[in-house]
Amino acid sequence: MNSxxxxxxxxxxxxxxxxxxxxxxxxxxxxxIAINIFPLLWSLILSFTQYSAKMRxxxxxxxxxxxxxxxxxxxxxxxxxxxxxxxxKYVIMSVGGEMVLGFGLALLLQTKFKGRELISTxxxxxxxxxxxxxxxxxxxxxxxxxxxxxxxxGLGRIDWAQNPDINLYSIVIVDIWMWTPFVMLLSMxxxxxxxxxxxxxxxxxxxxxxxxxxxxxxxxxxxxxLIALIFRVMEAFxxxxxxxxxxxxxxxxxxxxxxxxxxxxFLTWKTSYGAALGYIMLIxxxxxxxxxxxxxxxxxx
Amino acid sequence: xxxVELQNLVKQFGKDVVAVKNLNMTVKNKEFLVLLxxxxxxxxxxxxxxxxxxxxxxxxIILDGKDVTRLRASQRDIAFVFQLYALYPHMxxxxxxxxxxxxxxxxxxxxxxxxxxxxxxxxxxxxxxxxPKHLAGGDMQRVALGRALVxxxxxxxxxxxxxxxxxxxxxxxxxxxxxxxxxxxxTSIYVTHDQVEAMSMGDRIxxxxxxxxxxxxxxxxIYANPVNLFVANFIGSPGMNFxxxxxxxxxxxxxxxxxxxxxxxxxSNKLKQTIVDGGEVDRQLVLGVRPEDVKVSFEKKEGxxxxxxxxxxxxxxxxxxxxxxxxxxxxxxxxxxVRPELEKRAYINFDMDRVRLFDKETENTIMN
Numbered sequence: 001m002n003s004x005x006x007x008x009x010x011x012x013x014x015x016x017x018x019x020x021x022x023x024x025x026x027x028x029x030x031x032x033i034a035i036n037i038f039p040l041l042w043s044l045i046l047s048f049t050q051y052s053a054k055m056r057x058x059x060x061x062x063x064x065x066x067x068x069x070x071x072x073x074x075x076x077x078x079x080x081x082x083x084x085x086x087x088x089k090y091v092i093m094s095v096g097g098e099m100v101l102g103f104g105l106a107l108l109l110q111t112k113f114k115g116r117e118l119i120s121t122x123x124x125x126x127x128x129x130x131x132x133x134x135x136x137x138x139x140x141x142x143x144x145x146x147x148x149x150x151x152x153x154g155l156g157r158i159d160w161a162q163n164p165d166i167n168l169y170s171i172v173i174v175d176i177w178m179w180t181p182f183v184m185l186l187s188m189x190x191x192x193x194x195x196x197x198x199x200x201x202x203x204x205x206x207x208x209x210x211x212x213x214x215x216x217x218x219x220x221x222x223x224x225x226l227i228a229l230i231f232r233v234m235e236a237f238x239x240x241x242x243x244x245x246x247x248x249x250x251x252x253x254x255x256x257x258x259x260x261x262x263x264x265x266f267l268t269w270k271t272s273y274g275a276a277l278g279y280i281m282l283i284x285x286x287x288x289x290x291x292x293x294x295x296x297x298x299x300x301x
Numbered sequence: 302x303x304x305v306e307l308q309n310l311v312k313q314f315g316k317d318v319v320a321v322k323n324l325n326m327t328v329k330n331k332e333f334l335v336l337l338x339x340x341x342x343x344x345x346x347x348x349x350x351x352x353x354x355x356x357x358x359x360x361x362i363i364l365d366g367k368d369v370t371r372l373r374a375s376q377r378d379i380a381f382v383f384q385l386y387a388l389y390p391h392m393x394x395x396x397x398x399x400x401x402x403x404x405x406x407x408x409x410x411x412x413x414x415x416x417x418x419x420x421x422x423x424x425x426x427x428x429x430x431x432x433p434k435h436l437a438g439g440d441m442q443r444v445a446l447g448r449a450l451v452x453x454x455x456x457x458x459x460x461x462x463x464x465x466x467x468x469x470x471x472x473x474x475x476x477x478x479x480x481x482x483x484x485x486x487x488t489s490i491y492v493t494h495d496q497v498e499a500m501s502m503g504d505r506i507x508x509x510x511x512x513x514x515x516x517x518x519x520x521x522x523i524y525a526n527p528v529n530l531f532v533a534n535f536i537g538s539p540g541m542n543f544x545x546x547x548x549x550x551x552x553x554x555x556x557x558x559x560x561x562x563x564x565x566x567x568x569s570n571k572l573k574q575t576i577v578d579g580g581e582v583d584r585q586l587v588l589g590v591r592p593e594d595v596k597v598s599f600e601k602k603e604g605x606x607x608x609x610x611x612x613x614x615x616x617x618x619x620x621x622x623x624x625x626x627x628x629x630x631x632x633x634x635x636x637x638x639v640r641p642e643l644e645k646r647a648y649i650n651f652d653m654d655r656v657r658l659f660d661k662e663t664e665n666t667i668m669n
Binding site (some may be wrong): 195197198200201202203204205206207208211215216219220 | 352353354373374375379380381383385387388389390391392400401404405448452
């Protein structure tokens, strides 16, 4: 009893395994607190104040606490509801398209054919690029004057990026192009986990292709599909970089929440107002994902 | 009414692996046929070919008078019980059993009736709403059987269905399976590598080795009159003893000269006849004898072979004594009370009405 106490308290040895582990973890934790946790809490405080990062600050004078004023103003703004709806539409269309196409591609890639590995690798490439670059690239691609997109499809001079009536859909297309491989990869992992004997049993049980798909393939892949859905919904809800590269920050940019957040915070410099919007988005994302995670836990069980 | 006929069945994987070589076999209506053989002998491939899960390279499969060789599994009226059950993991017992009926678009109340009836017969009606994950091995096996039974197929194909259960339970399931087969009145083909299972369950046994059918017959015939050395050794626990010998003809008639010590062994008149008729005199033969047909004496006896006790295996109700005759081990079955000390001299002879003679070169029996 005594000897163990001595080891722990008296003979502190910085090179002991446990202590070494602490040394290695420390920098990461400090960094996380500095650039992640502190700003998170600080912006929460700011969201209850009136504050602009551009204004000169004297401690105690500015920021000025105004309680839930920012939130009330935000939720009372009819414009913000359009943005919610647009963002919702965007999430449903892009994530929906990605799920269907990604799972479909994974199903197609199940059949063994020559060059299957090469095609899978090529299909994954869009995902590895930076969203801003993807946006810029597609902007050139879809340019009304000399873009390849209109030319190849023979569509005349449609201005995919700047026409506010359609550029939301253009971004959906680009988003689907970029993130379908992600769903595809997870689906492929799910599909490879389906035991072959189940398909054989279903074959003996005289199940049709569709019945096998519904009763074996989908339920077995369901947990992984849910994980893909959670990731994609989260990402799509806060999409910013892709439309930024694709449309730019002009007035024709589609009214998405994250774009609005950027405008409020960094263009009109209403910092605390932007922080409040950020928190509203955070709450919505947490709400949606916690519902999905509940389903995921049910499925895993 | 369902008869399964295999004609010149060949199944090849890739270029080099021939799993089944030119198999001809007829499974009679309502018969319980056991496909027996060591692992890799092609028995499972044969079963899968009958089911339609594998398409044979050559040959024909006739089911109930109809050529089904090119039909898919779903187009043949068969049920398959998989070795590892292959239950649908996200479905309850009830849904697992209802599935093959649902795919046939049977009305719901009819499905319910059939499932409950079958579940009751298999004594799994209390676990109908449980998923496979929450079932014990034996129950999973019963559900797998239930899923096969519920649709009353023409042919049941069972791929080592009780191989993964523990020993005591396996014995129980053996009886139960045989009873189910009789009750269902269907033709069953059962694959196993366990010869005890085969002997106790099969109406007939088909022994396979390296893709070739060795012998197909009723269990006691396979046991008593194996057609070659492989079958003789594979069936029985322990298998048949083999002693090399040569047939010779002297003044007093035909006898066997045993290797290595050249002892003479008198044989029955029937065996003499077989040897003479077959022109086997002076040929190298193998004498096969079951452990229970070895007569052991610990006193010197005229006409007996001299051996020494090598190992005594205690089996409970009887003992197996391994006797060393030259370099050959002869296993003899003796009463449990007989436990000779090692190295002791022992003298053996065989029940000549029950020994089998094989040609050493071809390994086939010289008897009919």
